[in-house]
Amino acid sequence: MEDVMIHNLVKTYNKQTVKAVNDVSLTVRKGELFGLIGPDGAGKSSIFRILTTLMLPDSGLASVCGLDIRKDYKKIRRIAGYMPGKFSLYQDLTVEENLHFFAAVFLTTVRENYDLVKDIYEQIEPFKTRRAGDLSGGMKQKLALCCALIHRPTILFLDEPTTGVDAVSRKEFWEMLKRLKEQGITIMVSTPYMDEAKLCDRIGLLQAGSIMSVDSPDQIIRNYPHRLFAVKAEGMSRLQQVLRQSMIIKSCYSFGDYHHVTLQEETLKTIDGSELTERLTNVLKQSGFIDVEVKSITPGIEDCFIDLMKQS
Amino acid sequence: MRTLKFLLQKEFRQIFRNKALLPLIVIAPIVQLLILPLAADYEVRNINLSIVDQDHSSMSRDLISKVTSSGYFKLADYSPSFDKAFRQVEDDRSDLILEIPPGFERNLIRENPQQLFVAINAVNGVKAGLGGSYLSQIIREYNNNIRQQWLPANKTTSLPAIEITNANWFNPHMSYYLFMVPGILAILVTIVGSYMCALNIVKEKELGTIEQINVTPVRKYQFILGKLIPFLVIGIFVFSAGLFGVARLVYGIIPVGNILLLYGFLVVYLVAILGLGLLISTFASTQQQAMSVAFFFIIIFMLMSGLFTPLDGMPHWAYIISQCNPVTYFIEVVRMIILKGSGPEDIKKHFLIMSGFGILLNVLAIWNYRKTG
Numbered sequence: 001m002e003d004v005m006i007h008n009l010v011k012t013y014n015k016q017t018v019k020a021v022n023d024v025s026l027t028v029r030k031g032e033l034f035g036l037i038g039p040d041g042a043g044k045s046s047i048f049r050i051l052t053t054l055m056l057p058d059s060g061l062a063s064v065c066g067l068d069i070r071k072d073y074k075k076i077r078r079i080a081g082y083m084p085g086k087f088s089l090y091q092d093l094t095v096e097e098n099l100h101f102f103a104a105v106f107l108t109t110v111r112e113n114y115d116l117v118k119d120i121y122e123q124i125e126p127f128k129t130r131r132a133g134d135l136s137g138g139m140k141q142k143l144a145l146c147c148a149l150i151h152r153p154t155i156l157f158l159d160e161p162t163t164g165v166d167a168v169s170r171k172e173f174w175e176m177l178k179r180l181k182e183q184g185i186t187i188m189v190s191t192p193y194m195d196e197a198k199l200c201d202r203i204g205l206l207q208a209g210s211i212m213s214v215d216s217p218d219q220i221i222r223n224y225p226h227r228l229f230a231v232k233a234e235g236m237s238r239l240q241q242v243l244r245q246s247m248i249i250k251s252c253y254s255f256g257d258y259h260h261v262t263l264q265e266e267t268l269k270t271i272d273g274s275e276l277t278e279r280l281t282n283v284l285k286q287s288g289f290i291d292v293e294v295k296s297i298t299p300g301i302e303d304c305f306i307d308l309m310k311q312s
Numbered sequence: 313m314r315t316l317k318f319l320l321q322k323e324f325r326q327i328f329r330n331k332a333l334l335p336l337i338v339i340a341p342i343v344q345l346l347i348l349p350l351a352a353d354y355e356v357r358n359i360n361l362s363i364v365d366q367d368h369s370s371m372s373r374d375l376i377s378k379v380t381s382s383g384y385f386k387l388a389d390y391s392p393s394f395d396k397a398f399r400q401v402e403d404d405r406s407d408l409i410l411e412i413p414p415g416f417e418r419n420l421i422r423e424n425p426q427q428l429f430v431a432i433n434a435v436n437g438v439k440a441g442l443g444g445s446y447l448s449q450i451i452r453e454y455n456n457n458i459r460q461q462w463l464p465a466n467k468t469t470s471l472p473a474i475e476i477t478n479a480n481w482f483n484p485h486m487s488y489y490l491f492m493v494p495g496i497l498a499i500l501v502t503i504v505g506s507y508m509c510a511l512n513i514v515k516e517k518e519l520g521t522i523e524q525i526n527v528t529p530v531r532k533y534q535f536i537l538g539k540l541i542p543f544l545v546i547g548i549f550v551f552s553a554g555l556f557g558v559a560r561l562v563y564g565i566i567p568v569g570n571i572l573l574l575y576g577f578l579v580v581y582l583v584a585i586l587g588l589g590l591l592i593s594t595f596a597s598t599q600q601q602a603m604s605v606a607f608f609f610i611i612i613f614m615l616m617s618g619l620f621t622p623l624d625g626m627p628h629w630a631y632i633i634s635q636c637n638p639v640t641y642f643i644e645v646v647r648m649i650i651l652k653g654s655g656p657e658d659i660k661k662h663f664l665i666m667s668g669f670g671i672l673l674n675v676l677a678i679w680n681y682r683k684t685g
Contacts, residue, residue, distance in 0.1 A: 101318060105319070
């Protein structure tokens with residue numbers, strides 16, 4: 001059973017001049033934690049806004065829990081929880097008032113569904129008489145999540161919930177999502193942070209409105225077609241120039257303290273795998289680099305993303 | 313129904329919590345009602361007068377004391393020559409010059425006709441017109457007195473004279489307050505209805521809270537009603553505070569007509585003007601935009617409503633614009649009911665037109681809301 005089905009979805013802005021969502025198809029299974037990964041402007045929010053019935057697509061089909069986004073939008077609104085990327089609760093109401101208000105408009109009460117939000121709400125309860133606008137970023141996110149959960153939704157849409165939140169709060173937030181998943185709630189979450197991708201059951205990599213790949217994070221990494229090396233030496237920018245000009249190098253981009261490097265197919269055929277790091281080190285030393293460090297590494301989601309981006 | 317109750321609860325909570333808005337709703341109308349009618353007072357007093365008396369006779373002194381004691385004029389100076397007095401006008405220290413020629417008394421008694429010279433600074437047309445007419449009225453009266461004194465008694469009876477007696481109905485003392493206060497009351501209600509309603513809805517758009525509401529089962533009509541009802545209540549409150557508070561206690565204005573009729577029309581008017589606010593909010597995406605658009609309409613509505621100037625004096629095309637302005641009808645009805653005690657029959661036309669505005673504006677607003685949402 002699929003909780004979200006998207007088929008050939010297209011959405012354009014500005015009289016069809018800007019394609020925000022370009023022929024996207026994907027499914028989210030029941031009880032799954034699905035991540036939509038992509039940089040700013042990739043079309044993540046547009047997909048969320050279509051699925052939460054805030055916006056109609058130009059063409060294509062989409063359904064949430066078997067309900068069509070065009071025909072059954074009223075029913076979708078009753079069963080879906082949505083947390084927009086921008087904090088959108090009433091800033092001049094207190095934490096408590098916001099929670100009670102959103103429970104009330106769903107014709108339920110906080111008490112009725114308290115068990116679902118208890119873990120999260122307890123963290124912000126000391127501030128329950130504080131106005132939502134005066135909360136810190138992490139607290140705001142927790143309150144927003146509570147408000148999105150208070151009507152016991154069957155599916156939760158979280159649009160960039162961890163953007164602009166500190167590392168500790170981010171970690172906490174993902175742990176909260178894991179616990180919600182255990183309660184059987186289907187969660188669709190978007191994030192621009194690639195490191196959060198591996199916390200999802202399955203992910204969709206989105207770039208410029210198009211889905212490049214949908215799979216589990218492990219499978220996406222397994223499908224990475226190249227051997228990847230991390231290279232480091234004195235003078236990193238000169239190192240990048242030299243590597244990019246080299247005939248045997250396919251691609252090179254900086255990644256933290258290292259440059260990530262893939263090799264041309266022909267090079268891989270002629271040279272034995274185990275010797276590669278040694279050969280690469282020697283070549284660079286001959287070019288006058290000191291402190292050269294080359295190691296073979298397993299790719300991360302970001303490497304896969306960059307590779308897929310180049311392919312398309 | 314329950315949803316609407318929660319929405320209203322939330323709305324009032326937010327309004328009462330808004331430290332800037334609440335005083336504006338309660339205090340601003342009172343202050344405005346206290347100050348604005350004073351500014352809209354057309355009676356001109358304290359006209360500065362220069363007198364050039366070249367006669368220095370008992371008659372000229374008599375005339376001068378009549379003029380200065382009238383209360384309209386302030387004796388600015390007493391110049392020996394017209395040129396000196398004219399300098400005073402040039403320096404804006406004087407608005408009017410009254411020149412009494414030499415031998416005024418002697419010639420008046422001997423030769424009968426005599427001339428006085430009045431020069432008026434007409435930069436401010438209203439002041440000049442009124443000052444001139446006040447002065448000539450005083451001189452005419454003075455002249456009549458002299459004629460009665462100096463002409464033989466039997467001749468006075470044969471003088472043909474038509475005397476005009478005025479009766480000022482509905483506002484016997486021609487008080488400007490009586491005319492202006494109801495008008496300004498109408499404007500205040502307009503501002504609350506259009507401005508605050510539009511800004512409030514656009515604020516939800518700007519902060520994104522409207523999206524959070526849109527993903528809940530709250531229906532659009534519930535959301536709109538949840539916005540209109542609070543401002544309807546506030547509009548009625550502001551009107552009542554103005555009518556029973558300031559107008560009654562400060563200006564002593566007690567409505568002559570039926571209060572229920574007045575409030576009935578107020579509600580219809582508020583529905584129309586809230587529709588305008590709603591319409592503005594569907595066009596604007598930021599509070600700044602809403603403010604600019606609402607301001608544009610309020611200014612036109614205010615100046616084209618007959619609040620300050622009579623509509624009959626406008627060119628025909630301007631008159632037509634004023635007839636497309638809901639505020640015109642509201643001000644008219646408020647004045648009619650409060651001052652004249654007009655009944656339902658008299659305001660039937662206004663009532664129908666206002667209902668038309670109400671339906672038109674609200675339908676337009678909801679239609680546009682659908683389209684954009």
